[in-house]
Amino acid sequence: MPRELNVAVVGATGAVGRVFLEILEQRPFPINHLRLLASKRSAGTRVSVRGQELMVKEATLDSFDGVDIVFISAGAGVSRQLAPTAVEKGALVIDKSSAFRMAPTVPLVIPEVNGQDVEDHQGVIATPNCSTIQLVMALHPLHRVNPIKRVVVDTYQSASGAGGGAINELREQTRALSQGKSVTVEALPHQIAFNLFPHIDDFLPDGYTKEEEKMMAETRKVLHDQTIGISATCVRVPVYTCHSEAVHLEFENPMDPRQASYLLNEMPGVTVMGDSAVDSYPMPWDLAGTDDVYVGRIRKDPSISNGLAMWIVADNLRKGAALNALQIAEEVLSRDCLEIRSPSASADV
Numbered sequence: 036m037p038r039e040l041n042v043a044v045v046g047a048t049g050a051v052g053r054v055f056l057e058i059l060e061q062r063p064f065p066i067n068h069l070r071l072l073a074s075k076r077s078a079g080t081r082v083s084v085r086g087q088e089l090m091v092k093e094a095t096l097d098s099f100d101g102v103d104i105v106f107i108s109a110g111a112g113v114s115r116q117l118a119p120t121a122v123e124k125g126a127l128v129i130d131k132s133s134a135f136r137m138a139p140t141v142p143l144v145i146p147e148v149n150g151q152d153v154e155d156h157q158g159v160i161a162t163p164n165c166s167t168i169q170l171v172m173a174l175h176p177l178h179r180v181n182p183i184k185r186v187v188v189d190t191y192q193s194a195s196g197a198g199g200g201a202i203n204e205l206r207e208q209t210r211a212l213s214q215g216k217s218v219t220v221e222a223l224p225h226q227i228a229f230n231l232f233p234h235i236d237d238f239l240p241d242g243y244t245k246e247e248e249k250m251m252a253e254t255r256k257v258l259h260d261q262t263i264g265i266s267a268t269c270v271r272v273p274v275y276t277c278h279s280e281a282v283h284l285e286f287e288n289p290m291d292p293r294q295a296s297y298l299l300n301e302m303p304g305v306t307v308m309g310d311s312a313v314d315s316y317p318m319p320w321d322l323a324g325t326d327d328v329y330v331g332r333i334r335k336d337p338s339i340s341n342g343l344a345m346w347i348v349a350d351n352l353r354k355g356a357a358l359n360a361l362q363i364a365e366e367v368l369s370r371d372c373l374e375i376r377s378p379s380a381s382a383d384v
């Protein structure tokens with residue numbers, strides 16, 4: 036039995052943070068003391084976790100004395116500001132933002148795919164972008180038996196992927212439009228109710244968005260394969276929770292859809308739903324609140340040699356963020372590598 040840890044959660048009042056606290060109720064992660072942190076705005080808010088009422092405090096550079104693990108889900112700027120101090124004070128930081136994902140000294144981990152990478156941490160372990168996690172969970176079991184040469188992925192990303200403000204905006208806009216009123220647009224770049232837009236995060240000079248670029252770079256990093264060609268189009272849709280993805284793959288060798296279905300079902304954390312001949316497939320409304328990555332509509336892509344098409348749905352707040360972060364911590368404990376094993380002079384956080 037591992038020792039009980041002192042844990043801090045930065046962003047405890049956010050969409051991911053709240054789900055993280057729910058997941059703590061469901062998994063036996065060994066906690067001695069739990070510190071809930073957010074911005075000044077939420078200081079004093081009371082939250083009940085594991086039968087205890089805890090008060091949220093403002094996260095500052097002094098928040099991490101005596102803390103063993105810090106989970107941060109408060110945006111990249113907050114991670115950049117707080118993580119180095121938390122690491123200096125001896126904590127392991129598990130970060131859900133994009134701040135450190137591509138840093139060479141920071142493992143980017145999906146435990147079912149590259150859990151062993153946690154052993155190389157220098158104080159920070161990053162969890163990939165929500166869309167990347169569900170994609171890679173489905174690519175990995177196929178790629179390791181038949182290398183994937185190319186991935187074309189189009190996402191259908193829920194409002195909760197942009198945080199609590201976007202969830203409220205979808206709710207308020209839906210209500211307003213149903214009553215014939217005008218809408219307010221603040222949290223997202225355009226009206227999301229009864230609409231969708233191919234614009235998540237900022238645009239880059241090459242015409243892709245940062246979200247698309249993250250999916251492409253992070254997929255290669257987690258799979259330890261810089262040769263895979265990937266093109267992503269990320270779309271925000273009026274769904275509260277769960278991201279969906281239409282994926283087209285090109286393999287080195289032929290991939291029979293039945294073999295793909297078998298391999299995906301064997302992968303821990305992946306569930307195959309229905310088959311191409313049956314009117315049954317994953318949908319966000321049904322799967323919000325669940326832990327697995329669901330794959331359906333597995334079929335040959337006849338437009339290329341060795342092509343396969345499929346449809347992937349997962350809860351972006353759970354496996355896409357909070358659950359993956361807690362699983363990373365579980366992996367660290369099971370591998371007994373909470374402390375840095377081989378300090379690197381070039382740690383760049």
Ligand SMILES: NC(=O)c1ccc[n+]([C@@H]2O[C@H](COP(=O)([O-])OP(=O)(O)OC[C@H]3O[C@@H](n4cnc5c(N)ncnc54)[C@H](OP(=O)(O)O)[C@@H]3O)[C@@H](O)[C@H]2O)c1
Nearest residue numbers: 046048049050051073074077108109110132196198199356
């Ligand atoms: N949503 C997803 O599906 C998803 C998936 C993967 C990764 N992530 C990442 O997780 C992070 C949080 O996302 P979210 O969806 O939970 O956003 P959110 O709902 O907007 O929540 C943001 C959280 O950060 C806190 N915060 C804001 N400024 C802060 C500051 N200066 N100091 C300390 N805490 C501060 C907020 O506290 P207050 O309540 O006090 O404002 C709130 O708890 C982001 O980096 C995001 O990229 C999100």
